[in-house]
Amino acid sequence: xxxxxxxxxxxxxxxxxxxxxxxxxxxxxxxxxxxxxxxxxxxxxxxxxxxxxxxxxxxxxxxxxxxxxxxxxxxxxxxxxxxxxxxxxxxxx
Amino acid sequence: xxxxxxxxxxxxxxxxxxxxxxxxxxxxxxxxxxxxxxxxxxxxxxxxxxxxxxxxxxxxxxxxxxxxxxxxxxxxxxxxxxxxxxxxxxxxxxxxxxxxxxxxxxxxxxxxxxxxxxxxxxxxxxxxxxxxxxxxxxxxxxxxxxxxxxxxxxxxxxxxxxxxxxxxxxxxxxxxxxxxxxxxxxxxxxxxxxxxxxxxxxxxxxxxxxxxxxxxxxxxxxxxxxxxxxxxxxxxxxxxxxxxxxxxxxxxxxxxxxxxxxxxxxxxxxxxxxxxxxxxxxxxxxxxxxxxxxxxxxxxxxxxxxxxxxxxxxxxxxxxxxxxxxxxxxxxxxxxxxxxxxxxxxxxxxxxxxxxxxxxxxxxxxxxxxxxxxxxxxxxxxxxxxxxxxxxxxxxxxxxxxxxxxxxxxxxxxxxxxxxxxxxxxxxxxxxxxxxxxxxxxxxxxxxxxxxxxxxxxxxxxxxxxxxxxxxxxxxxxxxxxxxxxxxxxxxxxxxxxxxxxxxxxxxxxxxxxxxxxxxxxxxxxxxxxxxxxxxxxxxxxxxxxxxxxxxxxxxxxxxxxxxxxxxxxxxxxxxxxxxxxxxxxxx
Numbered sequence: 001x002x003x004x005x006x007x008x009x010x011x012x013x014x015x016x017x018x019x020x021x022x023x024x025x026x027x028x029x030x031x032x033x034x035x036x037x038x039x040x041x042x043x044x045x046x047x048x049x050x051x052x053x054x055x056x057x058x059x060x061x062x063x064x065x066x067x068x069x070x071x072x073x074x075x076x077x078x079x080x081x082x083x084x085x086x087x088x089x090x091x092x093x
Numbered sequence: 094x095x096x097x098x099x100x101x102x103x104x105x106x107x108x109x110x111x112x113x114x115x116x117x118x119x120x121x122x123x124x125x126x127x128x129x130x131x132x133x134x135x136x137x138x139x140x141x142x143x144x145x146x147x148x149x150x151x152x153x154x155x156x157x158x159x160x161x162x163x164x165x166x167x168x169x170x171x172x173x174x175x176x177x178x179x180x181x182x183x184x185x186x187x188x189x190x191x192x193x194x195x196x197x198x199x200x201x202x203x204x205x206x207x208x209x210x211x212x213x214x215x216x217x218x219x220x221x222x223x224x225x226x227x228x229x230x231x232x233x234x235x236x237x238x239x240x241x242x243x244x245x246x247x248x249x250x251x252x253x254x255x256x257x258x259x260x261x262x263x264x265x266x267x268x269x270x271x272x273x274x275x276x277x278x279x280x281x282x283x284x285x286x287x288x289x290x291x292x293x294x295x296x297x298x299x300x301x302x303x304x305x306x307x308x309x310x311x312x313x314x315x316x317x318x319x320x321x322x323x324x325x326x327x328x329x330x331x332x333x334x335x336x337x338x339x340x341x342x343x344x345x346x347x348x349x350x351x352x353x354x355x356x357x358x359x360x361x362x363x364x365x366x367x368x369x370x371x372x373x374x375x376x377x378x379x380x381x382x383x384x385x386x387x388x389x390x391x392x393x394x395x396x397x398x399x400x401x402x403x404x405x406x407x408x409x410x411x412x413x414x415x416x417x418x419x420x421x422x423x424x425x426x427x428x429x430x431x432x433x434x435x436x437x438x439x440x441x442x443x444x445x446x447x448x449x450x451x452x453x454x455x456x457x458x459x460x461x462x463x464x465x466x467x468x469x470x471x472x473x474x475x476x477x478x479x480x481x482x483x484x485x486x487x488x489x490x491x492x493x494x495x496x497x498x499x500x501x502x503x504x505x506x507x508x509x510x511x512x513x514x515x516x517x518x519x520x521x522x523x524x525x526x527x528x529x530x531x532x533x534x535x536x537x538x539x540x541x542x543x544x545x546x547x548x549x550x551x552x553x554x555x556x557x558x559x560x561x562x563x564x565x566x567x568x569x570x571x572x573x574x575x576x577x578x579x580x581x582x583x584x585x586x587x588x589x590x591x592x593x594x595x596x597x598x599x600x601x602x603x604x605x606x607x608x609x610x611x612x613x614x615x616x617x618x619x620x621x622x623x624x625x626x627x628x629x630x631x632x633x634x635x636x637x638x639x640x641x642x643x644x645x646x647x648x649x650x651x652x653x654x655x656x657x658x659x660x661x662x663x664x665x666x667x668x669x670x671x672x673x674x675x676x677x678x679x680x681x
Contacts, residue, residue, distance in 0.1 A: 013403060015378060022230045026176040029183075053176070054185035054212060057227050060219040090378070 009070045010080055016090035019062035024091040025053045031082050037073035039080070050083070101333050104306050106281075108326035109292030112301035113344040114279040115337065119257035120315045121264070131203040134194065142194050146201035149241035154181050156237065173230075173290065177265075180234045185212065202242050209235040226286045233265035258321060260313050264291045279321040281309050281328055295323075303328050358389030358631065362638040364617065372635050373431075373625035375603055379420050385628040389635060392428035394551070394625020395490070395603040396421065398474070399437050411473045411480075418481035426485030431551070431603075431625075432478050433490040433530070434471070434503075436460045455559070460493035465502050475510040482522035489525065490551055495533040500546045528601070532556035537585045544596035550589060551625075554604025558582055576659035577606045583615065583653060583662065590619040601625060611663075613637045614670050618650030640673045 014020055020028075032039040032050035039050040041059060043066075048055040050069070061067055067087075071080045134142045161174045180186060186208060193204035209232060216228030259277050261268070263284040278300060280291050285304035295302035301323025313319060313330055320329040320340050324347065329336060363369045373394030374385035385393065401409045401417060422430050438459045451457035464471035478489055491503045504527065511523040527546075531537060532553035540550070554577060559566060561582060564575045576582070586602075593600035601623040606612050608626030610633060616624060617638065626634060649669055656662040 015400070022176045022180070022227050023172055026179045029179065049184065052184040053180050054183045054231055057231070058185075058212070058215045060216075060225070 008072070008074070008080075009068050010084050011066060011068050012084050012087045014061050014063055014065050014067065014087060017063055019065065020056055020059065022053060022057065024087075025056040027086055027091055028056060028083055029053045031079055031086070035071065035073075035076045035079045037071065037076060039072075039076060039083070040070040042068040042070055100331060101336060102312060102330040104309060104312060104328045104330070106303040106306035106309070106326050106328060107286055108302075108323055109285070109289065109304045110280075110295035110300065110302040110323050111347070112279070112299065112323045113321065113340055113347055114258065114301050114323075115318075115320045115332075115340060115344065116256060116258045116278045118260045118281075118313045118315055118317045118319050120310060120313065121259055121261035121268070130200070132200050134198050134200055136198065139195055139198060142201055143191050146190060146194060146205070146238075146242070149201070149238050150181050150187060152241040153234075153237040154178060156241075157181075177230065177234050177237075180230065181238065186231065186235065202239065205235055205239060205242070226289050229263070229285060229289055233263065236263075236265065258319055260309055260315075260319075262310050279323070280304070281306060281313070281319070281321060283307055283309050357636065357639070358387075360389075360635075361391070362635040364638055365640065365642040366644055368643045370617070370621070370638050371623040372631050372638070373429075373601075373603075373623055374628040374631060375625050376421075376628070379417055381628065382421055382424050385631075386424075388628045388631040390428075390628055390631050391623075392486075393421070393425060393430045394601060394623055396430055396432045398433060398435060402435065402437065408470055408473070411477045414474055414477035415480045418477055418487075419484050422481045422485035422487055429486045429488055431488045431490050431528070431601075432481075433492055434461070434474055434478075435464055436492040438463050455565075461491050461499050461503060462493065465499065465506075468506055471506055472510045472513070475507050476514055476521075479507075479511055479514060479521040479523060479525075480519060482525050483520045487522070487525050488528060488549070490528045490530060492530045492553070493533060493556075494529040494531075494543065495535045497539055497542050497546075500529055500543055504546060526599075528599075530556075530603075531589050532560070532604075534561050534585070537589055540589050540592040541596065544592055544598050547598060549599040549601060550593050551601040551603050552586060552589060554582075554586075554602065554606035557585065557604070561585060577609075577612065578659040578662040578666075580654075580656055580658065580662065583656075586616075587619055587650070587654065590621065594620060599623070608634060610634065610637045611666050611670070614641055614646045614649055614666065615653060617641055617643050618646035618648075618653075637673060641670075 016024060018024070028041070029051050035051070041048045041050045041056055043059045043061055046059055048059050050056065059067070069080055069083055071077065157174055157178050161171055161178070189208045190201070190204045193199065193207055194201055197204070199207075212231050213228050216225055216231070219225040256276055256278055258279045258281060259272070260281045261283075263282055264280065277298075280295050280300070280302035282289070282291050282302075282304045283306055285291050289304055291304055292302055301321045303321055303323060303326050306328060309328060317330055318332065320332050320336070322329070322340070322343070329340075332340070361369050362372045371391040372389070373392045374381075374388070374390035375395040375397070376382060376385060376393055377397045377400055382393075398414075401414060418430075418432060436459065438454070438457070458466065475489075478487060481487055489507070491500065494500050494503070507527070511521065514521040526548040528549035528551050529536065529543060529547050530553045531540065531550050533556070536543060537557070544550070558564070558575060558577055558579075562574060562576070562579060564571050566572050566575050590600050599622045600620065602616060602621050603625040605626075607616065607621075607624035608630040613624075613634060624634065653662055653665060656665060
């Protein structure tokens with residue numbers, strides 16, 4: 001990879017009280033579904049498809065858990081930013 | 094089943110919402126879609142089977158859409174239903190089921206059932222109860238598809254026309270949103286846990302609910318007389334006359350208790366002899382402000398600001414911090430917001446290092462020590478606070494001051510921050526109250542000099558106790574020696590309070606000690622002006638204050654100061670104030 005890891009991935013902490021529950025996962029999936037290539041949510045060793053609500057739910061990210069968002073294509077940087085923003089603002093809950 | 098009709102039966106479940114209610118059961122459904130047949134689909138018919146599945150998904154989607162359209166927008170159901178609509182087409186559910194039909198040649202019902210049970214297993218291994226129960230969402234979405242596949246009928250919940258206790262195998266948000274909720278006295282379900290939607294809805298409606306009963310729908314018939322004890326998590330079917338009387342009383346007790354709490358949490362905490370105390374909340378995230386207001390907090394006594402420095406590659410900008418502070422300050426205005434400046438080693442927070450090369454981080458480079466070493470980072474935060482101060486009632490609180498020099502330096506940098514804002518022409522407010530945390534023993538001893546530089550003291554008991562008694566609470570060998578009531582601690586608190594009175598500055602407490610009911614008589618006796626605690630404990634502490642006479646607590650404190658051990662101090666509190674403190678809050 002010519003680009004550094006930092007450009008294609010971002011670490012973020014789940015701040016909203018309920019963690020990544022169905023509604024917040026749905027918001028992430030909605031954004032991720034517009035990506036050019038795959039977008040992943042990684043927690044520890046497990047990886048989930050960010051465009052699938054159910055897959056995100058299986059990661060069981062409670063409040064305070066640290067996740068990494070990974071994109072495969074540089075063109076998806078705005079999508080990465082949007083998701084990070086969404087998570088950092090606690091999904092507006 | 095005749096003959097057993099009048100037998101009283103008690104089923105134990107999970108309490109999802111407190112309260113007691115007595116009424117007639119209304120059975121909503123049974124496990125209608127649980128039994129699924131499996132049969133083989135030959136290769137050329139598989140695309141037709143896939144189409145049948147897709148049609149069922151579309152029908153389920155249309156049903157949900159209709160319900161959403163009918164739901165009032167502000168209802169939280171509407172959001173959950175939107176999520177369920179999105180989940181209908183989820184890869185892991187929709188895509189996987191189609192894969193199973195195609196690859197394994199089974200009917201759509203069986204394929205869906207297989208996919209769902211695999212997903213459910215995944216969820217079962219989760220440790221977080223709220224998230225574990227989110228498998229309930231997946232199951233409910235799958236159920237709505239399944240019903241359309243097998244053509245199962247549903248009881249029309251919208252048609253309930255009397256006050257009933259709803260009994261269901263499970264209640265999906267789609268179902269609950271159709272219920273005329275004014276008609277429901279309580280909920281009972283076979284499935285679910287504390288964090289299930291049924292529980293959430295019941296708590297928001299303040300009606301009792303018991304869930305996870307497993308055999309409620311098979312034991313209860315419509316029109317059976319039942320009692321829900323949402324406090325204990327019990328359901329009583331066919332109660333005897335005696336049981337009914339007993340629960341009528343419990344119901345009245347609980348309702349009285351609830352009325353008192355709601356009425357009183359708003360009201361000020363005024364002692365029997367008419368002295369008013371401010372009962373404040375400690376928060377970390379802006380979102381917590383609403384809980385604090387709900388619990389009747391008189392302001393924010395401690396706003397921890399570390400969170401924004403965690404898990405990122407750079408320091409938060411002044412604007413970013415300003416936005417966060419401003420949000421909180423504006424919502425709270427005119428009530429005070431006490432912003433504590435950074436209380437960690439910022440470099441370590443950014444690098445996200447849990448392990449540290451400092452042998453003893455509690456005694457290391459942190460809080461004000463770190464900030465004075467990195468004045469640029471400190472100034473960014475101070476500028477953000479001073480700018481937010483223009484939007485409401487802000488106080489600054491400097492943590493971990495251990496020398497006179499440190500408070501002088503902190504004040505000097507604060508002045509510089511104000512001057513630079515003046516130069517930049519940005520709106521700000523410099524004329525705000527400045528305080529220090531008293532949490533290091535040296536600050537207790539130097540309190541008289543430090544007091545000349547500040548407007549208030551805020552005692553952080555957790556660290557003060559740890560540093561004074563030399564106890565690491567995390568070390569189980571010595572944790573039992575961590576005693577807030579140790580005479581050494583009481584004397585220190587008394588000294589700090591006396592200095593504050595003498596120097597005419599305010600005295601607050603924001604440690605755990607302030608949120609513990611049996612410490613309150615002591616703290617009032619010492620003359621604390623404000624107590625700050627976890628928002629949830631505010632109503633209880635307000636209740637305790639209202640039942641105390643401050644003049645009495647002052648003379649009581651004199652007796653306490655004669656005690657030689659933490660044990661005898663505790664016994665004295667119990668002997669003197671036991672009746673007030675044992676007035677247990679209803680364990681809901």
